[in-house]
Amino acid sequence: MSLSKFESMLKTNSVYFFDSVEFEEIIQHYLDTGKHSLAQKAVNLGLQQHPTSVVLKLLQVELLIFEDKLKKAIKLLSEIEAIEPHNDEVFIQKAIIMSKKNKHQESIEILKESLKYVEDPADIWSMIGMEYLYLDDFENARLNFAKCIDVDYEDYSSLYNVVYCFDMEGSHEEAILFLNAYIDKNPYSEVAWHQLGRQYFILNMYKEALVSFDYAILIDDCFIGGYLEKAKTLEQLERYQEAIDHYMITLELDDPTAFAYVRIGECFEKLDMADSAIQYYRKAVHEDPLLDRGWILLTHLYYKQEDYQKALYYIGKALEIDDANVLYWRKYADINLKLNFYEEAVKAFYKCLDLEDVAIEIYIALADVLLFIGDFNDSLKVLIKAEQTYKEFAEIEYRLCGLFMILHKEKYSIAHFKKAIKIDFEYHTIVKELYPTVFEHKEIQKIIADYKKAME
Template identity: 55%
Template sequence: MQLSHNEEDNFSLDRFESMLKTNDILFFDSNEFENIIHHYLENGKISLAKKAVKMSLAQHPTSVNLKLFKVEILVFEDKLDLADGILNELKELESSNEEIYIQKAQIYSKRDMHSDAIKMLQAALEITLEDAEIFSLIGMEYLFLEDFENAKYSFMKCLEADEEDYSALYNVMYCFDFLDQKTEAIEYLNLYLNKHPYCEVAWHQVGKQYFDLKEYNKALAAFDFAIISDDRFIGAYLEKGKVLEKLKRFNEAIENYNITLELEDPTSFAYLRIGKCFEKLGCDDFALKNYKQTVHEDPLLDKGWIAITDFYIKKRNYQKALYYINKAINIDEENVLYWKRYAKINSRLNFYEEAEQGYKKSLELGNYELETWIRRSDILIGLGEYETAITCMLQALEFYPGSAEIEYRLSGLFFCTNRGEKGYFHLNNALKIDSEYYIIIEELFPNIFDRKSVKQIINSYVKLS
C-alpha cells in the first residue's frame, strides 16, 4: 500500500520523534529531514528543528538545503556572523540558489542594512521561478526604509505573481493609506475586482476607503458586496455597522453587530457599539447592559469603562460615575483618560482634594492641555494652596507662554503671597495679551481686584464701569 505525501511526512515525524525518545539512530533521506525541519520551523518548535538539523547534517553533510535550514535557525538566534560565514561558503558552491540570497538579505535586514537587503533580494529575483515571496520581502524592506511608494510597487508585483495573496493586498492598502492616496486606492481595488469580483477582502477595503472619504452610501454598498461574497465575514458586518451609525440607522447597525456575536466569540467592540446605538435611541437600560458586557468581555478596554462613566455623568449620577471610574483606575492606574474623568467627577461632587489629585495625576501622565493646568490651579486656589498653585502655573507657562489665563492667575497668586512686584509684572503681561480677561482677577481674587493700585493698572488698558 502506497502512502500519500502527508502520510509519508507524518510517518517520518513519528519515526524521528520516536528516535529522540529511544536514543536509537535511524536513517532518513535528505528530503525527509527537510520536511521534518520545515514542519518544526512552521510550528515554532525551534529546539526540535535544531536537533533535526544537527542529525540531518551528520547523515547528509554536503546537503545545501539542510545547511540553509541551519542558517535560518542561526539568523533566528541572531548568530549573524556564523550564518553569514556558512552562506559565503554555500554561494561558492551553488551561486544560483535563490535561498542563499534570501538568507543573506535577512542578515542585512537584521543589521538594519535594508538597502543592501533589497539588492540581495533583487539578485534572487533574477534566478527565481517563484517571485511572489521575494517581491513581498522587498516590500517589507522598503517599509523599514519608510519608502512607501517603492513598497507599494513591490507588494503590487507580489500580488501580480500571486493574485490570492491577501497579505500583499493588505500591505498595498497600508501603503496607500500612509500616502493618503484614497482615490488611487479605490481605482486600484476596482481594477483588482474586475478580475476577482467575489473577493470579499477587496470589497471590504473599498468600503473602508469610502468610509474615510465620508461617502457612506458607497461604503455601505461595498460592505454589502463583501458580505455577498462571504456571508460569514465578520469584519464586513462590523464596518457596515459603523457606516449605518454614521447614517443614523441605529437599529440596522445593532442588527449587524449582533450578527458578529452569533458568528464568532463575542467581542467587546461589538458590545460597545451596540451600547452606543441603544444610547442614541434613548434605550438606556439596553445601552447600560451592553456597556457592562463590554467591560466583562475585556476589562482592559478603556472605551468600555469610559462609556459607562460618561453615561452616568450625562445623567448627573456622579456617585455611580465615580464608582465605575474607580473600578477602571484599579485595573489601569496609568490611564490618563480615567484620571481626567476622576478629577471632573470629584469636582462636581465638591470633593476638591480628590479632584486636585486627579488633575495632578493627569499632568504627571502627560496630559498637558491648558484646561488641565487651569482646573488644577483653580482648585488649589480654592483650597488656599497658593504656593502649589504658583508652581503649577509656572510649569504651565512653559507650555503656554502667551496665555493670559495663566498670567492673570499668577498675578493674583503673587499678590496673595505678598509678592507685589511679581504680581504687577504678571498683571501687566496679562493685560497686554488680553485686557478683557481681567475678570479672572475679579472672580478668583476679589480682594486683590478691589485694590486701588490694581484697578488703576487695569483702567489703563480697559475702562472699568
C-alpha cells in the same frame, strides 16, 4: 511514519537510516511547528548520514540564521555556493542575512539577482516588496506586491500589502482605481470588496463604502470584517439601529468582543437609550476588564445623568488601568468637585500638572479650589507658576490681585490689578465674584472709576 520512527529513535538512542528526502520532511515539520531543537537534531543526524546533501545544508543555514549565528551561516552558504552557484535558496538565505543586518538595499539586490534563476518568481517579488517596506519605499514595495497578484489573483497577502502601501502613501483614490480593476478580473473576492469599502470609508464616501461592504457580505455571509465595517459605516450615516443589528451578527458568528459591545453601547447612547448603552458598556468591561475606554464611557454616561457617585467609581477604574492619562485626571477632578470632595480635586489637578498638562484652565481651576478651601499660599504659588508661562492673561492677574490683598500685600495686589485691567477690563468682575471684600477696597474701586472715566 518517518516522523514516528525518528522520535522513537531519539527515545531509544538507536540509530536508524533515513534517506535525505525523509530528513527534509522531518526537519521542515519541526521548523513549521517551532520545534527548533528537534529540527537541529534532525539536521545533525541527517548530515552525518548524507554529508553532501545541499538541501540539508541549506536547512542548517536556516536554523543558524534563526539562532542569529550569522557568521556560521555565511560561511556555510559560501561552501554551498561553491557547489551550486545558481541555487535560488542560496540567494534567498543570503538576502535574509542582509535583511537581519538591516542592509535592506543589499538584500534587494541579491533577490533581484536570484530572479535570473528561479522558476516561480512570486515569492521573490514578495520578499523584495517586504525589503522595500523596511526602507519605507512604499511605491517600489507596492509595485512588487502587485506583480505577485498578476500571477496569482488569490494571493490575498500581497493584495493586503498593496493596499497598505497605498494607505501609507495617502493615495486612497489610486487604491480605489486599483481595487476596482482587480474586482473587474476577480469579482467574487470578498477581500477586495472589503478593502474597497475601507478606502471609500477613509474618504468619507459612506454610501459607496456601504455598497462595497454589502457585496463582501453577499459573497461570504460569514465574513465578520464585512459586518463590522458595514456597521461602522452605518454609524457614520446615523443609521444606529441598523449598525446595532450588524454588530449583533458579529457576536453570533464568533466569540463576543469588547470592541463590538462598546460600539453597540455607543449606538444605543446616540439613540438616547441610556439603559441599553450601560448594559453593553458593562458587557464590554466584563469581557475585557483592562479596556479603559469601556470604563470611561460608563463614567461619561453616569456623569450626564448626574449620578456622580457612580461616575466617580468608574473613572477610578479607568485610572487604575491608565494613570498617566491627563484627560482621565481632569474628569476625576471635575467629578470630585461635583461631589464637593475638594481635596481629591486638588490632588487630581496637581497630577495633571505633574503629567505636563499645563493648560491655563488647570492652573485656574486648581488655584480657585485652593482659594475656596483656604489654602491661600498654595493658591498663590500655583498662580505665580502659571504666570511664568501665561504672561499676559487677565485670568491670572486678577486672581493674583485678590490673593495678595488677602495676604496683606497691598502693593503687589494693586500692581497686578492695574496690569489686569489693561489686558481685559471687562473681566474685572471676577474679583467681585471670588474676592468680594477685595473688590470693595477703596483703592481698587478708585482704579475702576478712573479707568471708566478715561474710557468715556
